[in-house]
Amino acid sequence: MTPRQKRMVTVVAIVAGVGIATAFALKAFNQNLLYYYSPTQVHAGEAPDSRSIRVGGLVENGSLKRQPGSMEVTFVLTDYQQTVPVSYTGVLPDLFREGQGVIARGKMDGNRFVAEEVLAKHDENYMPPEVADSLKPHMDAANSAAGAPAAAATPAPGST
Amino acid sequence: MSAVRTPTLAAARLVFQRDMTLAWRRWDEVAQPLIFYVVVTTMFPLATTPDLSALREIGGGVVWVAALLASLLALESLFRADVEDGTTEQWVLSGQPLGYLLLAKVAAHWVLTGLPLVIMSPIVGTGLGLPTSVWGVLMFSLLLGTGTLSILGGIGAALTVGVRRGSVLLSLLVLPLAMPLLIFGSRAVTMQMDGDSPAGPLQLLAAIFFMALSLGPLAMSAAIRISVEN
Amino acid sequence: MAFDGAVFEAREINAWRGDRHILRDVSFSVRPGEFLKVTGPNGVGKTTLLRVICGLLPAETGELSWRGQSIRGRRDEFNFELGHLGHLNSLKGDLTARENLKFLAGLRTTLTAETIDSTLDRVGILSRGDLPARSLSAGQKRRLALARLLLADAALWILDEPVTNLDTAGIRLVEELIVDHVEQGGLAIAAAHQRLLDDAPCLRRLELEP
Amino acid sequence: MSWTWFHKLASPPHAYRILGTIAPWFGWASLALILLATWWGLVKAPADYQQGDGFRILYVHAPSAWMSMFTYVVMAVAAGVGLIWRIKLAHAAAAACAPIGASFTFLALATGSIWGKPMWGTWWVWDARLTSELLLLFLYLGYMALRASFDDPQRADRASAVLALVGVINVPIIHYSVEWWSTLHQPASVTKFDKPSIDLAMLIPLFIMIVGFQLYFGWAVSRRLRGEILRRERNANWLKEAA
Numbered sequence: 001m002t003p004r005q006k007r008m009v010t011v012v013a014i015v016a017g018v019g020i021a022t023a024f025a026l027k028a029f030n031q032n033l034l035y036y037y038s039p040t041q042v043h044a045g046e047a048p049d050s051r052s053i054r055v056g057g058l059v060e061n062g063s064l065k066r067q068p069g070s071m072e073v074t075f076v077l078t079d080y081q082q083t084v085p086v087s088y089t090g091v092l093p094d095l096f097r098e099g100q101g102v103i104a105r106g107k108m109d110g111n112r113f114v115a116e117e118v119l120a121k122h123d124e125n126y127m128p129p130e131v132a133d134s135l136k137p138h139m140d141a142a143n144s145a146a147g148a149p150a151a152a153a154t155p156a157p158g159s160t
Numbered sequence: 161m162s163a164v165r166t167p168t169l170a171a172a173r174l175v176f177q178r179d180m181t182l183a184w185r186r187w188d189e190v191a192q193p194l195i196f197y198v199v200v201t202t203m204f205p206l207a208t209t210p211d212l213s214a215l216r217e218i219g220g221g222v223v224w225v226a227a228l229l230a231s232l233l234a235l236e237s238l239f240r241a242d243v244e245d246g247t248t249e250q251w252v253l254s255g256q257p258l259g260y261l262l263l264a265k266v267a268a269h270w271v272l273t274g275l276p277l278v279i280m281s282p283i284v285g286t287g288l289g290l291p292t293s294v295w296g297v298l299m300f301s302l303l304l305g306t307g308t309l310s311i312l313g314g315i316g317a318a319l320t321v322g323v324r325r326g327s328v329l330l331s332l333l334v335l336p337l338a339m340p341l342l343i344f345g346s347r348a349v350t351m352q353m354d355g356d357s358p359a360g361p362l363q364l365l366a367a368i369f370f371m372a373l374s375l376g377p378l379a380m381s382a383a384i385r386i387s388v389e390n
Numbered sequence: 391m392a393f394d395g396a397v398f399e400a401r402e403i404n405a406w407r408g409d410r411h412i413l414r415d416v417s418f419s420v421r422p423g424e425f426l427k428v429t430g431p432n433g434v435g436k437t438t439l440l441r442v443i444c445g446l447l448p449a450e451t452g453e454l455s456w457r458g459q460s461i462r463g464r465r466d467e468f469n470f471e472l473g474h475l476g477h478l479n480s481l482k483g484d485l486t487a488r489e490n491l492k493f494l495a496g497l498r499t500t501l502t503a504e505t506i507d508s509t510l511d512r513v514g515i516l517s518r519g520d521l522p523a524r525s526l527s528a529g530q531k532r533r534l535a536l537a538r539l540l541l542a543d544a545a546l547w548i549l550d551e552p553v554t555n556l557d558t559a560g561i562r563l564v565e566e567l568i569v570d571h572v573e574q575g576g577l578a579i580a581a582a583h584q585r586l587l588d589d590a591p592c593l594r595r596l597e598l599e600p
Numbered sequence: 601m602s603w604t605w606f607h608k609l610a611s612p613p614h615a616y617r618i619l620g621t622i623a624p625w626f627g628w629a630s631l632a633l634i635l636l637a638t639w640w641g642l643v644k645a646p647a648d649y650q651q652g653d654g655f656r657i658l659y660v661h662a663p664s665a666w667m668s669m670f671t672y673v674v675m676a677v678a679a680g681v682g683l684i685w686r687i688k689l690a691h692a693a694a695a696a697c698a699p700i701g702a703s704f705t706f707l708a709l710a711t712g713s714i715w716g717k718p719m720w721g722t723w724w725v726w727d728a729r730l731t732s733e734l735l736l737l738f739l740y741l742g743y744m745a746l747r748a749s750f751d752d753p754q755r756a757d758r759a760s761a762v763l764a765l766v767g768v769i770n771v772p773i774i775h776y777s778v779e780w781w782s783t784l785h786q787p788a789s790v791t792k793f794d795k796p797s798i799d800l801a802m803l804i805p806l807f808i809m810i811v812g813f814q815l816y817f818g819w820a821v822s823r824r825l826r827g828e829i830l831r832r833e834r835n836a837n838w839l840k841e842a843a
Contacts, residue, residue, distance in 0.1 A: 006257065010259070015374075016374070017374025017375075018370070021366075024363045028360050028361070028363035163543040164499060166498060166500050170500070171498075174496050178489075181485065181489065181493075245478055246477075246479065247480050250538075252445075253446075253472060253474050254497040255470025255471075256497055257466060261497070319763060323746070323749040329746060337766070339777065339778070340770075343781040371769070371773075379765070382762050386755055389446060389755060408753070
């Protein structure tokens with residue numbers, strides 16, 4: 001092989017290597033990298049009920065109920081398609097609010113999800129309280145509207 | 161005398177063979193990272209809890225951290241002797257593309273240090289409560305991960321070979337770059353244990369491996385050229 | 391003639407080491423059959439010049455050409471025709487003399503047991519062939535390094551203090567090897583303090599001045 | 601295309617002079633904008649509907665986090681230019697970027713941690729951004745440590761350039777992997793709608809602050825680069841003539 005050909009082979013090998021790497025990365029992105037199930041998936045029976053899983057969704061407005069005299073709370077998780085009732089005993093995080101996204105870790109118990117841990121997070125929105133108030137009715141309307149766009153509940157990969 | 165020029169692949173094979181021969185004569189040095197690996201994993205149950213079901217939760221991560229540190233330990237000396245005695249100088253001047261020779265060297269290093277870690281991992285994992293069902297994923301993830309780490313570490317070792325306090329510097333350079341391996345590798349193990357398909361993280365490990373395999377030799381040969389300059 | 395038209399030329403090489411401007415506009419050329427001896431006091435840049443030629447050190451400015459063409463971008467091709475013997479012998483103490491040659495000289499040319507043996511014989515250490523390089527004396531190690539140089543089958547030899555650690559017989563051997571090489575049409579450049587081929591017809595000098 | 605202008609620009613005396621001229625402009629403009637944005641962000645902008653006044657640390661946190669990435673890219677590009685075209689000025693620029701980038705990273709980490717206290721209730725969380733910012737800090741520190749461990753400035757230049765380039769390929773991988781890893785520990789933010797996620801009244805000062813930080817970066821790099829040129833060219837004739 002002449003040095004020129006040798007260089008060509010090297011260049012082709014590098015391009016092929018990067019290509020294979022890209023192919024694997026793309027393939028991986030198509031996999032379900034997310035670690036939690038949406039309420040829709042839970043209803044479709046995709047989530048195993050034998051072991052601990054995570055369910056993610058929004059806390060439905062008006063669904064949060066505290067049991068008097070105990071630490072137990074119940075609320076409903078929704079992805080605007082389906083809902084899952086959740087019960088949890090313990091202290092809820094500060095940012096836990098109705099209408100917010102949360103992840104609950106626990107097990108299915110029949111139709112009810114018994115959470116061992118509830119994680120909440122502030123969203124990416126920054127706005128003055130007045131603006132938030134003015135948005136409220138709009139959100140409530142969307143909450144109850146049937147057939148809200150499925151994409152609306154798509155989780156954005158971890159963002160602050 | 162009119163000699164036949166050695167084909168590049170044959171030259172790379174010679175580099176590989178040479179390191180195997182050298183390791184065979186210095187097997188005690190080769191065994192050290194492996195012993196380190198086992199010892200480090202033993203420390204976790206002692207420091208946390210001997211309860212296997214509790215250890216299982218972190219088992220995948222522990223095996224991965226230990227493998228990472230053990231590989232790093234072996235990397236420090238990767239190029240040192242060859243640069244000091246002038247061998248790399250002759251490689252640079254051999255007329256062979258340096259990247260292939262260095263890749264062969266790294267491959268030998270991986271067979272001597274990475275592969276034993278992979279083979280040992282089920283035994284070590286069992287001690288940490290990992291069920292037999294995750295052995296395959298554990299070994300496969302380590303196979304890809306240690307391979308990538310050998311290349312990344314090769315770049316770091318080539319950059320630091322001529323400098324003061326090279327070993328500490330090497331860790332500082334390589335460990336941040338190796339974080340994705342740790343994340344995906346231990347995640348694959350956990351997913352398998354949870355009954356999920358570990359395909360996602362394994363594919364990402366494969367993606368990083370091929371990336372390192374194709375671009376790593378370029379960086380390594382650039383670094384070695386800088387190191388022989390003095 | 392084995393190395394037809396193999397002319398090496400360096401034009402206006404300037405090189406720095408840290409803050410020091412070591413080589414200032416160094417120009418020379420070497421033709422087949424010539425041995426160029428680079429001389430000058432310590433620290434004048436003899437080693438620097440040889441390493442610049444080998445591409446082991448970058449030159450700030452200047453041009454190297456081989457066979458009438460600039461070597462820029464053709465380093466690997468040039469390197470294959472270049473045999474280098476530096477300060478270091480590039481030997482592995484744990485490998486035998488034969489293995490050292492097999493694993494290092496073998497990267498350049500395909501070797502057979504016979505070529506290795508005849509070369510070891512040429513440099514006078516055939517009987518040490520299966521000893522680990524560690525157990526060789528300093529002079530024998532230098533001879534082993536010379537064997538590697540011979541096996542490289544290069545047109546242009548670059549020798550940095552080739553007679554270090556050698557006894558008178560060893561010095562004579564180096565002189566013989568260089569004369570043989572240039573008589574076959576090869577080129578050699580060496581940096582040397584000691585007398586080395588000082589009366590040979592093939593000798594040309596390059597005196598570096600501080 | 602002619603590269604003469606480029607080489608002229610990259611010649612140390614020329615660069616030294618130009619940098620000396622533009623540095624004060626960068627400096628004063630950045631000071632003015634940062635002061636304006638500080639007043640706007642701290643006083644004029646409304647409090648957040650959830651986080652109250654605590655969110656205001658955003659005006660330091662977000663620009664410094666953004667600049668920490670930006671500086672790394674600038675550094676890697678400069679290092680690559682220096683490595684490929686053998687331009688010393690580019691190497692000097694990369695060297696000048698590293699401590700600035702490390703400072704931005706540190707500032708982002710510190711403010712993120714302070715922000716974490718009211719937001720999450722702890723000083724530190726293994727949040728994706730914070731974690732990858734921490735790893736970025738390690739990369740900067742590694743770069744500076746590698747550079748410092750060579751005696752010969754030219755070897756230091758090229759060795760650290762290789763590292764910067766390896767790092768720039770790795771930064772997205774690290775960033776992505778950490779984000780992905782973090783969603784396993786932290787709740788993923790389940791976004792509600794595609795509405796503007798930050799109110800305009802809050803966005804304007806943030807924008808001004810980012811521009812101010814950029815100008816500050818320009819000022820700091822110019823100053824450091826002038827220092828680098830002086831250090832490297834201390835024996836050159838043009839400097840002796842100038843002095």
